[in-house]
Amino acid sequence: MLSFKRPTIDDKTLIDSYLNRSALRICEYNFTNIFIWCDRYEQRFAEAGGFLFIRLGSGYLFPVGEGDLKNAFVEIENDARAAGGAELRLVCLSKAQAEETERLFPGRFAIEPVRDSFDYLYPIGDLCELSGKKYQQKRNHIHRFEENNPDWRAEPVTPENVALCLEMAEDWYAGHEEQGEDENVVAERAALALAAANYAAMGLEGLLIRAEGRVLAFAIGCLSAGGCFDVVFEKAYGEIQGAFAIINREFANLIRERHPEVLFVNREDDMGLEGLRKAKESYHPIFEEKYMATLSLQ
Numbered sequence: 001m002l003s004f005k006r007p008t009i010d011d012k013t014l015i016d017s018y019l020n021r022s023a024l025r026i027c028e029y030n031f032t033n034i035f036i037w038c039d040r041y042e043q044r045f046a047e048a049g050g051f052l053f054i055r056l057g058s059g060y061l062f063p064v065g066e067g068d069l070k071n072a073f074v075e076i077e078n079d080a081r082a083a084g085g086a087e088l089r090l091v092c093l094s095k096a097q098a099e100e101t102e103r104l105f106p107g108r109f110a111i112e113p114v115r116d117s118f119d120y121l122y123p124i125g126d127l128c129e130l131s132g133k134k135y136q137q138k139r140n141h142i143h144r145f146e147e148n149n150p151d152w153r154a155e156p157v158t159p160e161n162v163a164l165c166l167e168m169a170e171d172w173y174a175g176h177e178e179q180g181e182d183e184n185v186v187a188e189r190a191a192l193a194l195a196a197a198n199y200a201a202m203g204l205e206g207l208l209i210r211a212e213g214r215v216l217a218f219a220i221g222c223l224s225a226g227g228c229f230d231v232v233f234e235k236a237y238g239e240i241q242g243a244f245a246i247i248n249r250e251f252a253n254l255i256r257e258r259h260p261e262v263l264f265v266n267r268e269d270d271m272g273l274e275g276l277r278k279a280k281e282s283y284h285p286i287f288e289e290k291y292m293a294t295l296s297l298q
Contacts, residue, residue, distance in 0.1 A: 002079045004044035004055050007035050009201050015045060018052035018064045025226035025288050027119050027268045028054075028061060028092045032202055032222045032232055036194045040187035048075060058083070059091035059292075062101070070104055081297055090293040092117060098291040109293040116272035119288035120280045121228070121264045127252035127283070134284055138245045145242025149211035154250045157206030157220060162196045165208060168215040169235050184271070192233055195220065204232075205258070207251045209243070216240055217247035221255075227263035229255045234267070244279070 007015065015031045027033055034043050034054060042057040050067030053060065053076065060080075063072040080088040090101065090109070098111050130138050146152065157165060169192055173185065195204060206220035217236035224230040231251070236243035255262055266288070270277040 001082070002046040002048055002053055002075050004046045004053070004079075007031075007038050007043065007045055009035065009198050011035075011045070012202065014047070015052065020225055022064050023226045024064075024094060025119070025121060025224070025228050025264065025266060026092055026094055026290060027224070027230050027266055028056075029064070030222060030224045030230055032195070032204065032230070035198075035202070036191040036232070037187070040191065051075075055079070056091060058085055059089040062090060062093055062097040069100075073104065077295070077297070085297060087297055088295040091290075093291040093293060095289050095291065098293060101293050105295075109295050111291055111293045114290050114292050117269050117290040119269055119290065120267045120283075120285040121288050122267065122283055122285055124229070124252055124256050124262055124265050127248060127265055128256055130249060138249075138283075141242040141245040142249060143242075145240070145246050148241070149216070152209060152211040152216075152246075154254075155208050155210060156254065157199075157204075157208055157218060159200045161208070162199050162206070162220075164215050165206070165218040165220065165233075165235070166192065166196055168208075168218060172235055172237065188233075195232070205254075206233075207247065207254050209236075209247050209250065217243045219247050219251040221251075223259060223262070224266060227261065228266045229259060229262045229264075230266045231268065248283070 012031050012035070015034060019029050019031065022029060034045065037043060044055045046053045049071060051063040051065035051072045053063055053072070060076050063069065063076070077088050093101065101109055102111060155161070169189070173189065195202065202222065204220055204222050206218060208218040209216050219231055219234040221229055221231040234247065236247055238244070252265055255265065264286070267280055270280055
């Protein structure tokens with residue numbers, strides 16, 4: 001029987017030892033997201049038979065590791081049955097994982113894509129250079145930002161100044177009071193505070209943009225598998241033209257400078273939010289598709 005437990009910062013080395021070998025480009029497969037969102041999504045992990053198992057509420061990620069994969073599925077199914085569920089749900093599957101599930105268990109699982117969960121991947125060179133006609137509007141926004149904020153500067157986020165990001169985020173939330181009690185916003189505030197408190201231990205990296213001494217935007221993320229860097233948090237004042245565009249470009253340049261091996265920036269999913277989808281699509285992404293596989297336990 002699998003023994004699931006809540007992840008702590010002390011579990012990073014163990015969990016990374018599995019995930020870093022996986023080459024998976026999906027944002028759920030990195031320790032940062034497993035740890036900081038563990039309360040929001042009831043994420044728990046277990047280790048058995050050469051595999052890492054991640055449970056998200058009543059769903060499960062595809063087992064990661066080496067060994068008898070069919071037996072790993074049996075372990076998950078037994079856990080789901082023990083919990084009294086009517087079905088076994090595998091969530092956030094890559095296309096390859098969905099195909100592997102069907103190969104191992106032909107016709108047993110109902111498998112379908114989940115568009116709201118697709119990750120947005122961008123070749124890092126595109127974000128750094130913004131070249132060509134398709135990025136003309138982004139360049140225009142940045143030019144306007146630079147004109148309106150001639151003293152702007154970019155500054156790496158460190159354990160010493162990460163509190164400035166928290167302050168800016170709280171100011172942003174205060175300006176969006178109608179969202180203050182939204183469960184996603186409440187969870188994001190808690191996740192950001194947890195990330196800030198464990199910034200160095202988690203190996204997080206970030207960038208903030210100042211003008212006239214004020215933080216106008218910031219982004220924080222981490223190295224992930226599959227040649228990706230995952231942007232976990234990104235905040236900017238929407239009323240300041242170009243603030244989002246410039247933090248996006250400058251952070252991409254910092255990532256490329258520090259990590260020349262990174263090929264893609266993963267800006268995660270859009271949660272089905274129309275405005276967020278439109279903003280992320282405007283940078284011409286490559287989609288990392290995600291699927292859900294469901295097996296009736298009746």
